[in-house]
Amino acid sequence: MAPQVGLFIPCYIDQLYPQVGIASLKILEHFGADVEYPESQTCCGQPMANTGCTNEVGPLALRFLEIFKSYDAVVCPSGSCVSMVKHHYDEYLGDHPDYKRLKEKTFEFCEYLTGPMGIKKLDGQFPHKVGLHQSCHGLRELRLASSSEVVGEPFGNARELLESIEGVEITTLQRPDECCGFGGTFAVAEEAVSCMMGEDRVYDHEQAGTEVLTALDMSCLMHMDGIIRRQKKPIRVMHIAEIFAECL
Amino acid sequence: MTASKDHILSQLRKQSVPASELPDLQQAELTQQWITYPDLSEQFTELLASIKGLCLRVKNVEEVNQRLAELPVYQESKQICSLIPNCGQPNVNVNEITDPHDFNDVDFAILPGEFCVAENGATWISNDGGPTRTLYFLAQHIALIVPASEVVPHMHAAYERLTFENPSFGTFMAGPSKTADIEQSLVIGAHGARSLTVFLVDDAF
Amino acid sequence: MPSHPKLAEAFVKDKERAKWHDQSLWFVRSKRDKAVHQLPEWELLREQASKIKSYVISHLPDLLEQFEKNATAKGVHVHWARDAKEHNEIVHSILEKHQVKRVVKSKSMLTEECHLNPYLERHGIEIVDTDLGEWIVQLQDKPPSHIVMPAIHIKKEEIGELFHEKLGTEKGASDPQYLTESARQHLRRKFIEADAGITGVNFAIADTGGFVVCTNEGNADLGTSLNKLHIACMGIEKLIPRADDLGVFLRLLARSATGQPITTYSSHFHGPKPDGEMHIVLLDNGRSEISGSDEFRRSLNCIRCGACMNTCPVYRRSGGYSYSNTIPGPIGSILGPAHDTKKHSSLPFACSLCASCTDVCPVKIDLHHQLLTWRKEIRLKGLLPFSKRLSMKMMGWMMQAPRLYQFAGTCARWVVPYLPRFLLYNRFNAWGKQRELPDIPKQSFREWMKKNHDRK
Known part of the structure; x- marks a missing residue:
């Protein structure tokens, strides 16, 4: 029997980008996962935690644990929210007997595909120049790929999976993994710097010839897409799960 | 004074800081990982060039003199000092100088270096603290004379050679003085030497 | 005092300039990458440095006493200062005793932290910053905007104008080579005329009683070798246990800071010259308190390389002055609130939590996690703006x-x-x-x- 996957869809994806949730579900089911979407889920609490409002996070962390603890695996199409659950719940759930197990079984979407599900190659075609934005939390918290600061062998499973698709050409950036400037409430509190960061990332992709800008996190993409659409740039934004789903 | 010392120390002792161990830097698991180079003096020469210094490998002091004579900055120098016997044509008598300020017009100084470090192009120099210490920094151009056998691979090996039991002064000098404080443009000759030439000499001198 | 976002917005408004600032610092970050990727053992070195520093903080009182004993044995006068005021008074009293009128100083962020220059000037002592970048900002009557490259925010044309006005260089001349040469000529006179040299300290060695000062320009060495009196000012966290530890730290420092394999001069001072006098001032100024905090203790690991500033996407686009703190950037956003939480309460939020600072830090300070912890502290202290508090509550x-x-x-x-x-x-x-x-x-x-x- 296939392991039962609890699909963790971050609140903003649920409300603003349902297609990303749908694409993630389709891919997981395509590869034979038994997926359930527990409907009582809301938000992991990251916006409050990152603003310092930890009082508001505790109850949400506990809710999250109760909702997801019975699944064999928890999978989420957002590195940032996964990093919240895996790296920042300790102060709320550190003593909880089920938290350690939850940490171990929570996965970012691509991480789950390439890890436990063992997917190394995707069929189908996507004949586009794709720009891969390395979202910071996936990169430097979850270590889903090598970051440019650290000395060691380069790696990155999501990138490999993307490259395995026929027609995909990943563009080469001047700054391979600089932050886009979203940063949650930072995007609003430090609006000027945030937007300049976003503009610079978009410009880098534009120069590199990116047609489709993708990432493991929709939040970074929401921010950059906001700039792309305001400035009417010829770049389309897609979550990596959407690209995978298009190849099915 | 003692009141402040006591206050600071008692403040520090008041804090509960978890104990933590000092790593043993001689342990093989570490030392095996330190970088190695097939040819130390070649690596040193290359590194020094990359930081705008010049390394010349020569057989003996006579050859140092020949090569010095070919250096345009040496040819143009009016005041020359040397702390190496029979090296260069010094015209400033170092022994007569007691006030380091009197070295202010020295154009070229030929000085001893103890050993070189391949990984970063640095040469260790030490000085007893007399007025000649200033020469290393005040002279417009510098040549360091170092035995060719004295090149170590990296800084760990460098510190294996160094002890600081007595009052002393020593410095790693890596290339000429430089700054990039104006728009990150590299300019050679900030306050110290405008050029640095290291002679690695094969024979004893 | 205006908050970080306000000052940052003003900086970003001049898009061209903000871009130029960003690119100058990214250039330094790229040089750092190139340098560190040549050393396969880089991560191992960071690991050792972090362990050594943790050891230091956990044994600080003993190591300080050991340092004092060994330094004294080599003929050094060791002084202890609780705060900036006491630090400045000590330095002044030494200078006064020697009837010093003119001092040359090499770069020291600690003396900036203590505002030593204005203090000595008020007492009739001329003090000249001799690091080119720091001298430029001194001529402007401003603090450094970066701890390693104090004038990184100023364009060469502006420096040309400043030098024309203050030094009489040619009007309109802005060639860095020419400007640096003018500074060299001018500061040579200052070095020759000075009665004493003040330096900072990069590392002080407990078991030898000596200390190391790193510069590229040679200014610390000129300032101290020409004069009989050398005063070195250091924070108590600058200690390392053994001389061998320098092998680790000197490999990390310059590579992280500017991408150089080592600074041009790494000078090891063990005692005064035969006819000279050497003083060391050990400053606490809040450091002992930080050592007691489980959350922020590791910020004392900092070796002031500036790598976190060069990599910080916010610092690069908002400039050092937007932090209104002696030390800007990620590490400054931790140390600032530790010193005065209310005054610096916007700094921990001047961060997108990208964690690049944590990954470049040569002593492995978990900078972005500490910034996050500061946000929590600020909320607990009731210093979070009402709008943020309310929206998060809702x-x-x-x-x-x-x-x-x-x-x-x-x-x-x-x-x-x-x-x-x-x-x-x-x-x-x-x-x-x-x-x-x-x-x-x-x-x-x-x-x-x-x-x-x-x-x-």
Whole structure:
């Protein structure tokens, strides 16, 4: 029997980008996962935690644990929210007997595909120049790929999976993994710097010839897409799960 | 004074800081990982060039003199000092100088270096603290004379050679003085030497 | 005092300049990358440095006493200062005793922290900063905007203008070579005329009683070798246990700072010259308190390389002055609130939590986690702006009630698509100033699931 996957869809994806949730579900089911979407889920609490409002996070962390603890695996199409659950719940759930197990079984979407599900190659075609934005939390918290600061062998499973698709050409950036400037409430509190960061990332992709800008996190993409659409740039934004789903 | 010392120390002792161990830097698991180079003096020469210094490998002091004579900055120098016997044509008598300020017009100084470090192009120099210490920094151009056998691979090996039991002064000098404080443009000759030439000499001198 | 976002916004307003500033610092970060990737043992070195520093902080009182004993044995006078005021008084009293009128100083962020220059000037002592960048900002009567490259925010044309006015260089001349040469000539005279040299300290060695000062320009060495009196000022956290530890730290420092394999001069001072005098001032100024904090202790590991500034996407685009703190950037945003939480309460939020600082830090300070912890402290101290507090409270409340959350979403989907643009994009919507809002979908993911997904 296939392991039962609890699909963790971050609140903003649920409300603003349902297609990303749908694409993630389709891919997981395509590869034979038994997926359930527990409907009582809301938000992991990251916006409050990152603003310092930890009082508001505790109850949400506990809710999250109760909702997801019975699944064999928890999978989420957002590195940032996964990093919240895996790296920042300790102060709320550190003593909880089920938290350690939850940490171990929570996965970012691509991480789950390439890890436990063992997917190394995707069929189908996507004949586009794709720009891969390395979202910071996936990169430097979850270590889903090598970051440019650290000395060691380069790696990155999501990138490999993307490259395995026929027609995909990943563009080469001047700054391979600089932050886009979203940063949650930072995007609003430090609006000027945030937007300049976003503009610079978009410009880098534009120069590199990116047609489709993708990432493991929709939040970074929401921010950059906001700039792309305001400035009417010829770049389309897609979550990596959407690209995978298009190849099915 | 003692009141402040006591206050600071008692403040520090008041804090509960978890104990933590000092790593043993001689342990093989570490030392095996330190970088190695097939040819130390070649690596040193290359590194020094990359930081705008010049390394010349020569057989003996006579050859140092020949090569010095070919250096345009040496040819143009009016005041020359040397702390190496029979090296260069010094015209400033170092022994007569007691006030380091009197070295202010020295154009070229030929000085001893103890050993070189391949990984970063640095040469260790030490000085007893007399007025000649200033020469290393005040002279417009510098040549360091170092035995060719004295090149170590990296800084760990460098510190294996160094002890600081007595009052002393020593410095790693890596290339000429430089700054990039104006728009990150590299300019050679900030306050110290405008050029640095290291002679690695094969024979004893 | 204006908050970071206000000052940052003003900096970003001059887009061309902000871009130029960003690119100058990215250039330094790229040089750092190139240098560190040549050493396969880089991560191992960081690991050792972090361990050594942790050891130091956990044994600080003993190591300080050991250092004092060994330094004294080599003929050094060791002084202890609780705070900036005491530090300045000590330095002044030494200078006064020697009837010093002119001092040359090499770069020391600690003397900036103590505002030593204005203090000595008030007492009639001329003090000249001899690091080119620091001298430029001194001529402007401003503090450094970066701890390693104090004048990184100033354009060469502006420096040309400043030098023309202050030193009489040619009008309109802005060639860095020419300007540096003028500074060299001018400062040579200052070195020759000075009666004493002040330096900072990069590392002080407990078991030898000596200390190391690193410069590229040679200014620390000129300032101290020409004069009989050398005063070195250091924070108590600058200690390392053994001389061998320098092998680790000197490999890390310059590579992290500027991408050089080592600074041009790494000078090891063990005692005064035979006819000279050497003083060391050990400063606490809040450091002992930080050593007691489990959350922020590791910030004392800092070796002031500036790598976190060079890599910080916010620092690069907002400039050092936007932090209103002696030490700007990520590490400054931790040390600032530790010193005065209220004054610096906006700094921990001047961060997108990208964690690049944590990954470049040669002593492995968990900078972005400490910034996050500061946000929590600021909330606990009641220093978070009301608007942030309220919105997070409401959001927290809504997220605990899935029905309410769904209802809010459904309402938004009904209403938002029909709103005229001016209601969505106005001065209350910081998001929409330069960005489009996402299009509101017809249904949420959970609504889609209900309709389309059958449980098997």
